[in-house]
Amino acid sequence: MTTAILGQVLTYRAQPFEEDPVSAAHVEPRGAVIVEDGVIVATGPADSLLPHYPQATVQDMGRHLILPGFIDAHVHYPQTRMIASWGKRLIDWLNSYTFPEEMRFSDPAYARAVADSYLALTRAHGTTTVCSYCTIHPESVDAFFAAARDSGQRMLAGKTCMDRNAPEELRDTPQSAYDDSKALLTRWHGVDRLSYVITPRFSPTSTPDQLAALGALWAEHPDCLMQTHLSEQTEEISWVKSLFPEARDYLDTYEEHGLLGANGLYGHAIHLEPREKDRLKEVGAALVHCPTSNTFIGSGLFDMAGLMTAGQRVGLATDTGGGSSFSMLRTMAAAYEIGQLRGTPLHAAQLLWLATAGSAASLGLDDKIGRIAPGMEADLIALDLSSTMAIAQRSACADDIWEAVFPTIMMGDDRAVAEVWIAGRATA
Template structure:
């Protein structure tokens, strides 16, 4: 499914961010109480107040959505599509959770038909929640990657994904080797990277499940194919951090393991980043690497409370990740809500505009895609959702009391979920309609 041709417009409330609120303050937000989003040939032609833009001219249909809000498509910087069927699994922290739930579930993805079924369900859930771009872990099986990209291509989505590399410390039937992981990844990225809106990510699961030889070959892929991504996990759990220290005694810290193999860079995204030292913050910033903040899974697995203030102080790029299946919801509203609570527990605050930035433009910039997605500026891909501000009786009642955009947004992120999303669009084409 490609870019839709023709011109149409959507009239509703419109909100998006044109900068980081932590830097630009309230001027980062553009809000139009009676706004128009004009889409032409799959990209944004104009956005602004209805009184300035209307009428648009002959042949341009204007679709009216009273008491609705248009937002940019959400950007999810970390999640696992194979774990869709094990979401809400009880009672473990990270390492036991992997052994008890994750690995047995992922073995089923040797079956290409099973992978296709889950990929289609997974993408439907993302779209039902207003998410149009994601950085996604597949499994060790190449067919899991093919299934995911085939489904994403059919919907015209901007997606990044890769085959998990894992050659030790996991069940035998989930292991590759350093050489087979390199070769399978090379073939997959040559098949998919740059096709339509798809991009490839070299994907070592995390340091404990890859030998030094495998991580060296992962770095070789990054050198041989400039423009591909690197995704992995970093300092999620204290037991994990200690395990990494035992496995790599020569490394100064967890991030240094990846750094020694040349895996840091502008397209490297490290999920979690909770238990970091000062040198790790500095190296993330110096290398241009990004962090995916996975609030719901960090609370669900009892992993810890991320220090967003310190990441901001070091100018590290950060996006939000739902981290399904340890994360308990595909909804970015639920994720923003949990991210707020984490900062409350730390004695800090997460401003509602900053939370929206993490879920949209900030996530796009963490993925180095800010020139194409993340907000509704003219010339960008028309990825957006239309929210029903009367989706539930409580929401409709509470929103009537709001006196500012910031308050409206905070209520949405506190009370909202998938029921908010009336419709989702990718490249101007409706890919979900409630």
């Protein structure tokens, strides 16, 4: 079956942090995306393309903006029901809200119910790919991946491993972390659109023996991603120094145990030392910016401009439920606000790139998702640039497409997501 999706189609000619954002991006005013069997086969002006596909089913989205589905590079799906919990810094927040909720995920039925609701929320907000932490329970991973197979979304996830500084009910051991992770990896990695991610929560909740066991597993499966947290808050960094007195810095606690590499995803990365920046760049690791979480939990201001100028790979994420929204639009707005506070505001073209191609690259999936181009998987969304009265009255005054798009980034929510296609299939 061939489908032609019409609208204002966003593509990128270049990376918008390396070139002028306006010249790096292109919006075809009356564009078409041609999809066959879940894959994009052509894109360009509608009037030029449609005659070549006379049998195509046409979905005309009018003036809506057609772009890749959003890619959320760092979330905790088990925290879905405790999102927007009041008033704690990171360590107290974990103990007060996160750990009690995560204990419930030993129940497969509970885990599946949360997974289903989480994936429905992401689809409603235009997110088609997510990289998630689960809990220590293998049941939480099985539930998430089973739900993702049913939804068709491309998903990445892994069992969170912790063997200290957590409630007894949420601790595993170095050996069980290795064994459970390996069994889950064998069961799920590469099945349909699923990828397993090796997942030590962060150094404070793993002993050196557990970190080493997970480093050994990663060495055995280097094609897998490894995700963890790095330098989120200053109190956390002090805690790490007390737990690892011989380490050169926070990153060294991972590096010394085989957990630093090109397929590494390091969430937050706000308070980095010069050596850490150099090593992350040298190995080609990815950093993940979680702006709503960073402001909600009071962590600090991520240096997007400085890190991108230095050539770091950076993705964007909601960090559900430390982040206060499931929406990547709200996440882009928060990234803009943090940029303003640092004196380096981001252009709309840069923000949309971070939420699509940038996050895809951080996950090593930029050959499959995150761009509208022939050969890419057809995970797409249509954004209504006049979804509310407030947005419509501003976009009506816009002098160009970027002035029309920016109000939706700053004020948009799930009402702006007019349609979602997962592997070419409309979900509405």
